[in-house]
Amino acid sequence: MPTMELPFKSGKTRHYWDTAAATPLAPIVERAMVKTAKDFGNPASIHREGVLAQEKLAAARQTVARLIAAEPDEIVFTGGGTEGDNLAILGVARARSQVGHLITTTVEHKAVLEPCRYLADLGHQISYLPVSADGLVNLKEVEKTLTTETFLVSIIYANNEIGTIQPIKEIAKVVRRWRKEHKTNLPYLHIDACQAPRFLNLNVLQLGVDLMTVNGSKIYGPKGVGFLYVKRGVRLLPFLLGGGQEEGRRSGTHNLPAIVGLAKALEICEAEKEAETEKLTAIRDYLATQLTKIAGLKLNGGFGENERLPNNLNFSVEGLEGEQLVLELDARGFAVSSGSACSFGADDGSHVVAALGYGEARALGAVRVSLPRETKLAEAKKFVEKVKAILKKYKGRIYLAELLLPFFFML
Secondary structure, three states, rough: OOOOOOOOOOOOEEEEEEOOOOOOOOHHHHHHHHHHHHOOOOOOOOOOHHHHHHHHHHHHHHHHHHHOOOHHHHEEEEEHHHHHHHHHHHHHOOOOOOOOOEEEOOOOOOOHHHHHHHHHHHEEEEEEEOOOOOOOOHHHHHHHHHHOOEEEEEEEEOOOOOEEEEEEEHHHHHHHHHHHHHHOOEEEEEEEEEOOOOOOOOOOHHHHOOEEEOOOOOOOOOOOOEEEEEOOOOOOOOOOOOOOOOOOOOOOOHHHHHHHHHHHHHHHHHHHHHHHHHHHHHHHHHHHHHHHHOOEEEEEEOOOOOOOOOOOEEEEOOOOOOOOOOOHHHHEEEEEEEOOOOOOOOOOOOOOOOOOOHHHHHHHHHEEOOOOOOOOOOHHHHHHHHHHHHHHHHHHHHHHHHHHHHHHHHO
């Protein structure tokens, strides 16, 4: 691989194209949070300040519930997506009196994979479903993997790296049919929907899910807040113990400004979903068409209709590490990422791209683009030219790296 360089330059116009990692705070969300920050009372208190805070907490809960077709008591506010995934997986496992079987996929976020690994260490059996070259789960594989010991199926709704949208409604039908045939209420179906709110249907009744994780930092809301939808009747034990907030499912004093901001951000997503989807799909498709004309550049993941998030593009240049390309683009004003920004310190390439069967070189070279709401076509044209210029700069070194790659992976 070419030697890592740090080509930072100042004075460049910035284009933030990494919204799958984090989004800026929408001004209307910030205003709602600043206004709420004046209500400093603890919602658990019974004095006037506490009651006022409790009323705002209840209003935010009702807003979130309405937007996903749930009941207010089915919403558990959390500290973000990672906590939500952990609460769903570990909480359901903790509610059992014995070890069992859990099904997930090879392309999950680490917030799902790591709790699964932890449960495996405790004796639970974990099945990792493979995916196609497009990143999709096979419904027959889901059905074939279910057993009488399966207590949870956890599948990411929209992938954070390659944008693949899983057929959750169809997966839910498989799970429900299996439960009916075996006269049981298990397994539950959990989905990580952190990347979904800007573009996809979150109606939990239509999706047919039992648990759903959402966070604020991917939807132009605040960081450090999210919620877990827990369908009535789902048995779940908390792992944060204390004051018994959230009906005993998540202890800790409520971060009221953040929760209000989360509810407002979710409202905006719902209102702008159709327009944002149409606009960003066109720009994403332009980028895909133009980038694939560049020799040596390959797109990762499928592009079937409604199979990919409208703002997502993932590509690799074999012979050039993704991190190097990210740094070069950063120096030219574009903020993108390699792999998942949530996997701090990881340097072994994208496990998601590797799971597609493309090989280790593609995984090491993977670069993710996740477009913001305000993206313009002119920016996309500029981005394509920047990529061309970077690859021209590295042309000789890329050729040498391609020759040495087979020996590199033998070490």
